Amino acid sequence: MTNATKLSAAIRRIAPSRTNAMTDHAIALRAAGRDIISLSVGEPDFPTPDHVKAAAKAALDANETRYTAVAGTAALREAAALHFHRDLGIATPPAQVIASAGGKQAIFHALMVTLDPGDEVLIPAPWWVSYPEIARFAGATVVPMHTDAAGGFRITPEQLEAAIGTRTRWLMLNSPGNPTGAVYSAADLAALANVLRRHPHVLVLSDDIYAPLRYTPGDHATMAVVAPDLAGADETGRVLTVSGVSKSHAMTGFRIGVATGPTWLIAAMSKLQSHNSGNPCSIAQAAAVAAFNGPQAFLLDWRDRFRARRDRVVAAINAIPGLSTPVPDGAFYCMIDATPLMGRFGDDEALVMHLLDHGVAVVAASAFGGRDGFRISFAADETKLDTAIARIAGAFA
Ligand SMILES: Cc1ncc(COP(=O)(O)O)c(C=O)c1O
Secondary structure, eight states, rough: HHHHHHHHHHHHTTOHHHHHHHHHHHHHHTTTTOOEEEEESOOOOOHHHHHHHHHHHHHHHTTOSSOOOOTTHHHHHHHHHHHHHHOOOOOOOOOGGGEEEEEEHHHHHHHHTTTTTTTTEEEEESOOOOHHHHHHHHOOOOEEEEEEEHHHHHHOOOHHHHHOOEEEEEEEESSOOOOOOOOOEEEHHHHHHHHHTTOOOEEEEEETTTTOOOOOOOOOHHHHHOOGGGGSTTTTEEEEEESSSSSTOOOOOGGEOOOOOHHHHHHHHHHHHHTTTOOOOHHHHHHHHHHHOOOOHHHHHHHHHHHHHHHHHHHHHHHHHTTTTTSSSBBBEEEEOOGGGHHHHHHHHHHHHHHHHHTTEEEEEEGOOOOSSSEOOOOOHHHHHHHHHHHHHHHHO
């Protein structure tokens, strides 16, 4: 028996995260003495706010070092309910909130407790790398819904109607989106909701983890608010909204994500979590309470700084012959088209390896279900961004 055959069919169906793989690669090259700027990772470069760090230290000093309730402490579920209401407009009781080890774990659990082999998951592409792999791990089939820059990287109601079948279980929505920065308006979501009303067997996962990072005017739009009839607490409820502190509050290492949805789904996710990680880290939960309950004004300042970086990066990239990118409306990524350069490289994986040789780590579009391009994160300081873009221009000169 080879080692590969000792592994489950489920794990053999999935690929490792290519964003994490590129980040690890860049770390290894740096450790070997190479000068590599990594624009592959999706995390703010700002330090975690002091009041959040103080709450973590206080929790440690107060011996909050034991198991907590599986779905999170009462304090965190209340703080998350406040966050869902204040920041996303979703009125939800703490009982319908679960805290997990990152938004990633909440999404993993939601898919694992609802999917059976043969079920289908509709995922707009380019997508966040983990959606298709989690769906496949659960035995489901991924149905990609292609989007492009011309359409704002958003799916249309017609596309949704055509993609839904009898085995469709989930529609994954991510706004603002990773890797494209796409933002769905309330009108966009209302049009999708009209389609979903005709198909009561389809659940909606609204991944709003980048909600504070919107660069367009107007309120954040989310399915639970636009279509409250789909988002009930009871058996008819079929919207799960995922949020967190990782991206908004520069707390990626704390591993806290939160989700709210119908009682039946939150209970099932909690049941699985009880046998998986159990509760999320007690210290990190205390820190997340401080993040949700503490000052929020600095988020506007951070957003403005990200917007300035976005504008700087978009202008610089569009000035490089062979590269083009639309202006992302949210999050901190640019999906860059490099079609004119493909004759030279063959595929986008070869192109990103070429960029790595020139000292910049980025992730190929194909890792996200896209093609002929690459994603950069502009969550890096201006000096690094300028140097990285100069290297990219040099690599293609
Ligand atoms: C779209 C999207 N959803 C969820 C997550 C997961 O975030 P967390 O670090 O809280 O697990 C990420 C992180 O990269 C993301 O980009």
